[in-house]
Amino acid sequence: MQELKTETLWILISDHLPDVSEAGTFVEHPECGAVNIFTGLTRNHHDGKTVTGLYYDCYEEMALKEAQKLLDEITQKYKLSKAVLFHKTGDAPVGEISLITALSAPHRKPVLDATDELINxxxxxxxxxxREEFEDETLWKEEQIIRKESKTAN
Incomplete structure (x- = not known):
């Protein structure tokens, strides 16, 4: 488990995530009229195949540092008041939350735009x-790395 918690930022990378309501409560602020909470869940299908579960592995210390750098950039860019990023490690069965983000700002457009950029x-x-686990095979998801390499190779 890796965690960073300040007055305005809360990042947690762990095999057990807090409840979504804790993320929402953390980002509330009297000057903010907009809070956007995003949850990512394990779905039961991908590319026409039945998904039985996911597994997340990470380099936790580096992930925490990179998450802080990313949230600092996005918070400044969109003038957010507070930000939360929780990411699960380990097994994530179908229907389970593996990602929670919560962002707050005085108005809705910045939190909506910031959420989209943050997830991407x-x-x-x-x-x-x-790692995606299907009924008949298990595959590590590497499409982002492959796409990046193929774009730079051209």
Whole structure:
């Protein structure tokens, strides 16, 4: 487990995540009229195959540092008041939450735009790897790395 908690930022990378309501409560602030909470759950299918579960592995110390750098950038860019990022490690059965983000700002547009950027960038930048477990095979998800390499190779 890796955790960083300040007055405005809470990052947790662990095999057990707090309840979604804790993320929402943390980012509430009297000056903020907008809070956006995003949860990522394990779905039961991918590319026409039945998913039986996911497994997340990571380099926790580096993931915490990279998550802090990412949230610091996004918080400044969108002028957010507070931010939360929780990411699960280990097994994530179908229906289980593996990612929680919560962001707050005075108005809705910055938190909506920031959430979209945060989700896209954390998938590419954090050293967290996903293994997809299907009925008949298990695959490590490497599509982001492959896409990046193929773009730079051209």
């Amino acid at each position: 960038r954390l998938k590419e930048e954090l050293p967290i790897w996903k």
